[in-house]
Amino acid sequence: MKKVGNILGIIGLFALVIGLFLLLIQPEVTAIPLVIMGIALLLILVYAITNFQDVKSFFTARSTKYGSNMLVLILITLGIIAVINYIAVRHPYKFDLNRDKIYSLSDQTIKVLKGVKSEVKAYAFYPPDAPETERLRDLFENYKYHNSLFTYEFVDPIKNPERVNAFGITSTGPRIVLKSSERESRVKDPTEEGLTNGLIAVVKAEKKKIYFVTGHSEWDIDSKEETGYSLTAEAIRKEGVEVAKINIGTERIPQDASALVIAGPKKLFLPEEVKAIGDYLQEKMGRLIVMLEPEIKTGLEGLLLDYGVNVGNDFIVDPMSRAFGMGASIPLVAQYSDHEITKGFDAASFFPTSRTVSPVQTIPPGTSVKTIASTTPTSWAETDLESVKRGEVSFTEGVDTKGPLSIAVAVSKKHASATENSPDIRIVVFGDSEFANNKFRPYSGNGDLFNNTVNWVTQREDLISIRPKKRASSRIFLTQVEANIVKMTTMIGIPFIFFAGAVALAIIRRKK
Amino acid sequence: MRNIIAIFKKEFKIYFETPVAYVVFGIFSLISGYFFLQIFSYFQRQSLQFLQYQAAHMLEHMNLNDMVMRPLFLNINVFFLLMIPVITMRLIADEKRLKTYELLMTSPVTTWQIVLGKYLASLSVILVMVLIVFIYPMLLSFFGSEGGLSTGSIEWMPLLTSGIGLFLAGASFAALGIFASSLTESQIISAIVSFGLLLLFWVIGWASAGAEGILKEVLRYLSLLEHLDQFTKGLIEVKDIVYYFSVIYFGLFLTQQSISSQRWR
Structure with a gap:
């Protein structure tokens, strides 16, 4: 009986270890290890009953008493150490002993962090081995150090595609999302400057809402068809910007409008409507995105001219596009200026059936008008629109303009009385509206280009710059001789001294 | 205190009046010197290339602190992991083997005094090894101050913090090593057990790479090698110091418990 009990006890112990092991290595708690451990405990119980005398004497032995005392003491010590370490982690304190305090934040950032009164969490979509990760982690730790309301999490985009999707992260777009309970902002630049500006946007900025103008057969943000804008609307919502429609013929432009978007109107705007838009821009320091189509007169041309944008009465043709599997009427854009919208942007984008929009010769005072995207040198602006309809275009020297052609323009204007920090009027005009529809948005850089544009026009905070x-x-740079000295000293000189010492000691000891 | 010093002196003599410490230093300086030369010559080749291609902005990024000394300290930390069990393996195991253990146990010194005296002696060996590492930046600054193409000099403060960090790391390894030594009378077993313990604490850090959330942070924190990182950047963080002292205290405490348990086992 006792012998059987012994064997069962040993099996039980083994089973217990295996059960624990399974429990530890499995990502989720499953029934199997629990069952194994249950059986193990049962077997050990059988052992205890069959060997009752031995068990009893073990528990009453002096050594058992001391042993368990010691175990308790060790556990208590471990507990105290754990608590002390926990406190040290929760209340970080550090000294930057580098000459230029390179691992400390700038005063501006610390000031911004002091102003953070509610929780802000940063989500950084970088894999652990990305070159940015280490420096970014240092930065995050520093932000957390100055304000514990700031937390962060690295999300590995390769392991978590569903979260990448939920946040609407793309490989060319911003990869850091700062989120508070009500707002969020996106940071493209993984530097202190980028993060701090993002933080200002989360803490200070009002909720953003953009209105798509309706009433002139503009593309519909609710339509899921190829010509619809539902994908674009969804992408903007994912970035935390609300999207709504407005008919400016019948409604006033609301107070909460961060920007108006006019996406591909096909009918003329009434003079009152144009005036409403003009007033909105002037009085509210308004923001506007206009996306035009060739051959269609919209009535907005005059307003745009006032802000220094010339809408060309032409049609862009680019034979090069055929190389990318597109028609010649879909010019390729691969040349972007150093504007905030297109900074560091290197994905090509495609603009199906487009016209030129360009800065005027004499730019109105106080206004900055810049081309942000241009077509390729092989393209030209066809002015004979009839020939386009017939489908037999050709470049006419002296009449048609040769590429690169300006296809998107960004305007920023400040009031004459404006101070350094007051907001400006911002307008972005595209010579095409189909590039952001459901069919063309997924192409290359199209979607990101539009999202970046929305980000720029809705931004009202002042950016701060941090070096x-x-x-x-x-x-x-060592000379050959110096390099040899260093080599000899480190590889031969120093070890030799120690080994010689060892040998000398060994000899002396032997003589004794 | 006097008892601790007496034991320290005895152990110190064993280290430094026999070839043991010098062989350790010889091997250590050979390997760390090799590390240093490899990293430094790569640094020099890179600098020369940038100079050749006149990539001035890339040259501006080159600095001896982050690109030579920091990787050197981090490499030596790993090397310490393998080296220190050898230093601590005999501390208590040898007493048992030589049967002087019973003598020590019945003498009027407490177990804490025995443990501290022996532990401090092993720290003196580690201190010398850390000082050996400082020979390399001294060599560089001796030649580097010549001027010409060489610009700027090594920043010494981050090196000082790295040195402090490396010493604390070594001290933590030694505390676990002396515990391993108290478990057995065989030096070999003692060394293997402390290798095992140290490797375990190292591997914990790898496990953190696969984990997510709070578990990841805890595993990262527990890893013995993780805490030198901040020191090598010229940063002294209270939590890193607390961590190292926790490991040291716990290691010595376990040793003390293990020795005391001989009295009733």
């Missing part, structure tokens, strides 16, 4: 800190360069 990136880095360790001062220190480098030396």
